[in-house]
Amino acid sequence: MPYEKSVGALKELQDEGKIRFIGVSNVSVAQLDVARSIVDVVSVQNRYSAFERASQDVLDVCARDGLAVPPWYPLGVGDLGASGRTVEDVGRRHGATPFQVAIAWLLQSSPVTIPIPGTASPEHLEENVAAAALRLSDDDLARLDGLERGRAAG
Numbered sequence: 637m638p639y640e641k642s643v644g645a646l647k648e649l650q651d652e653g654k655i656r657f658i659g660v661s662n663v664s665v666a667q668l669d670v671a672r673s674i675v676d677v678v679s680v681q682n683r684y685s686a687f688e689r690a691s692q693d694v695l696d697v698c699a700r701d702g703l704a705v706p707p708w709y710p711l712g713v714g715d716l717g718a719s720g721r722t723v724e725d726v727g728r729r730h731g732a733t734p735f736q737v738a739i740a741w742l743l744q745s746s747p748v749t750i751p752i753p754g755t756a757s758p759e760h761l762e763e764n765v766a767a768a769a770l771r772l773s774d775d776d777l778a779r780l781d782g783l784e785r786g787r788a789a790g
């Protein structure tokens with residue numbers, strides 16, 4: 637199915653008044669451009685976290701143009717790998733878990749990123765909500781940025 641046709645179907649539904657706002661998911665910058673040439677896109681959901689920034693180019697467009705980004709897999713739990721120790725160190729300074737660091741990073745990294753961590757556990761829900769109060773320092777952010785640069789180089 638050509639991407640234009642999928643987006644065109646959303647436009648028809650919007651024109652019929654059946655949907656109000658349109659968001660797209662797992663897009664490249666080129667696909668986002670195509671979608672925006674057909675409809676008004678208000679949000680983009682790609683995989684993105686402190687530990688997985690392959691969609692940084694899409695994020696940059698969203699930040700520039702004010703499109704909301706509720707990324708999927710925002711905790712990047714499976715991506716920690718060898719980076720885990722650094723993330724634990726950053727968290728320890730604040731009495732926070734790595735998951736809270738991941739959420740705080742998304743909240744602080746851009747005004748358009750909206751973390752929506754999934755959980756079936758009330759304890760994890762409380763832990764995740766509490767992360768909104770965590771303020772990472774410039775040094776913390778630099779260490780987390782260093783992780784990503786290391787991954788990109790490796």
Ligand SMILES: NC(=O)c1ccc[n+]([C@@H]2O[C@H](COP(=O)([O-])OP(=O)(O)OC[C@H]3O[C@@H](n4cnc5c(N)ncnc54)[C@H](OP(=O)(O)O)[C@@H]3O)[C@@H](O)[C@H]2O)c1
Binds near residue numbers: 707710
């Ligand atoms: N557009 C797409 O292609 C796409 C793809 C996937 C997901 N999504 C959406 O993205 C949202 C995010 O969900 P996600 O599944 O991608 O990833 P996620 O929220 O990053 O991770 C969910 C996993 O993390 C665990 N978890 C959550 N909080 C935790 C904590 N404080 N400590 C330890 N483990 C914790 C959860 O287990 P517990 O239940 O045990 O807490 C669950 O296994 C959902 O709304 C989902 O529907 C969209």
